[in-house]
């Protein structure tokens with residue numbers, strides 16, 4: 001992961017209150033906004049923010065989104 005992307009990932013992990021999220025998954029900049037993950041998410045935890053899709057802090061880490069993404073744009077946070 002290069003420095004620029006890492007900065008982007010850190011920003012995505014911040015919730016509306018500025019606190020760190022508990023989500024174990026992150027949507028990378030490779031996302032093509034097909035919305036398949038949005039449709040599969042059981043609790044609507046994926047939303048568009050600042051022109052890119054992000055996983056918000058309601059994520060229950062079920063892993064369904066990572067399985068359906070056609071281009072492997074959702075990564076598990078180590």
Ligand code: SF4
Pocket residue numbers: 025040041042043044045046055058059060061062063064065066
């Ligand atoms: S891991 Fe599950 S709850 Fe979290 S964003 Fe993906 S589908 Fe939604």
Ligand code: SF4
Pocket residue numbers: 027030031032033034035036037038053068069070071072073074
């Ligand atoms: S399924 Fe993958 S490519 Fe499609 S919107 Fe979700 S993260 Fe982006």
